[in-house]
Amino acid sequence: MGGSQSTQETDFEYAKAWRDTPWGEKGHLEKTLKDFGLCDPNIKHARILVVGEIGAGKSSFINSVNSVFQGRITNEALVNKTTDTSRTFTKLYKTYYIRNGQSLMPFVLTDTMGIESENLHGIHQEDIVKAMEGCIKERYKFNPESPITPQDNSYRSNPSLQDQTYCLVFVIAADKISMAADDNIYKKVKHIKSKADELEIPQVMILTRPDEACPLVKQNIRKVYTSKKIKEKLEECSAHTGISVSHIFPVKCYHEEIDTQDDMDVLILRAFKHIVHMANDALRLKCNEKENSE
Ligand SMILES: Nc1nc2c(ncn2[C@@H]2O[C@H](COP(=O)(O)OP(=O)(O)OP(=O)(O)O)[C@@H](O)[C@H]2O)c(=O)[nH]1
Ligand SMILES: [Mg+2]
Structure with missing residues (x-):
């Protein structure tokens, strides 16, 4: 079974995978997700909000999820293909539907502008909070200098259950984890995480670009769970953000x-299955609260 086979431990690789991965079970994972129904059939979709540092691979992750279900490479969310990665490429609050054949899956992924270390650049952290609450309307153009206000045309004052976020996905590039070195990004992520905790929104972290962080993974993606470097990166992310290692998934987009x-599909589907289950649990909680208060 390729990289999941037991080998001799080296300086770079464990003898045994540190997380079991169902290589070869793509069909089963895909079917489970295609058959997945939300806890409340009256809700059309549960929103998954994708946030993270500029160039981390947020738009690429959204495209990758869609590509798996389409069985072909899709590029709906525009990805930065230029060499200039100094400023965030995505500037709009934009939602992507996941197609399952002719129908739509009951989950949507919303892309956001990248977080930058300098204040007055990149997405304003309060805009992420407003997005989680469901107060931002589709195609809002983020303004790094000031967060959205109730006076703005794109502000939604009475968000419905469908507008709110049920899983917050932090995307971090394994080859440029700058949080340890960059205090300001680290502070912004912590702030967003604490607001998500207050709103009872579960959080998952996607560690992209594992191929750029570890030559073993570049050669063979199945080495992702035997690579010592990737495990180190995962633990580093967990220590800096407070997100448990079990909620962090390395994914090559x-x-x-x-x-x-x-x-590649197996890694994407496995991470997405975890996201979908957490989103559904959070939605159930919200629906129960709403029912009890009525
Ligand atoms: N090698 C490799 N490259 C990746 C991976 N994921 C994304 N990329 C590349 O990383 C670059 C940035 O990806 P984007 O998806 O534009 O990142 P983003 O987080 O949406 O960036 P902004 O919108 O600018 O904030 C692009 O050149 C992608 O092709 C990956 O897993 N491996
Ligand atoms: Mg983007």
Whole structure:
């Protein structure tokens, strides 16, 4: 079974995978997700909000999830293909539906502007809070200098259950974890996480670009769970953000491939299954609260 096989421990690799991965079970994972129904059939979709540092791979992750279900590479969310990664590429609050054949899955992924270390650049942290609450309307253009206010045309004062967020996905690039070195990004992420905790929104972290962080993974994606470097990165992310290691998933996003690949699909589907379950649990909680208060 490729990288999941027991090998001799080296300086770079464990003898045994530190997390079991169902390589070869793509069909089963895909079917489970395609059959997944929300706890409340009256709700059309549960929103998953994707946030993270500039160039971390937020838009690529959204495209990758869509690509798996389409069985072909899709690029609906525009990805930065230029060499200038000094400023965030995505500037709008934009929602992507996941197609399952002719129908839509009951989950949507919302892309956001990247977080930057300098204040007055990148998404304003309070805009992420407003997005979690469901107060931002589709295609709002983020303004790094000031957060959205109730006076803005794109402000939604009475968000419905569908407008709110049920899982917050932090995307971090494994090869440029700058949080340890960059105190300001670290502070912003912590602030957003504490607001998500207050709103009872579960959080998952996607560690992108594992291939750029570890040469073993570049050669063979199945080494992602035997690589010592990737485990180190995961633990580093957990220590800096307070997100438990069990909620952090290394995912190689589609970025240069022409066709989808089963092993990449398995990592994407496994992470997405976790996100979907957490979102559904959070939605159930919200629905129960609403019912009890009526
Ligand atoms: N090698 C590799 N490259 C990746 C991966 N994921 C994303 N990329 C590349 O990383 C770069 C940034 O990706 P984006 O998806 O634009 O990142 P973003 O977080 O949306 O960035 P902003 O919108 O600018 O905040 C692009 O060149 C992607 O092709 C990955 O898993 N591996
Ligand atoms: Mg983007």
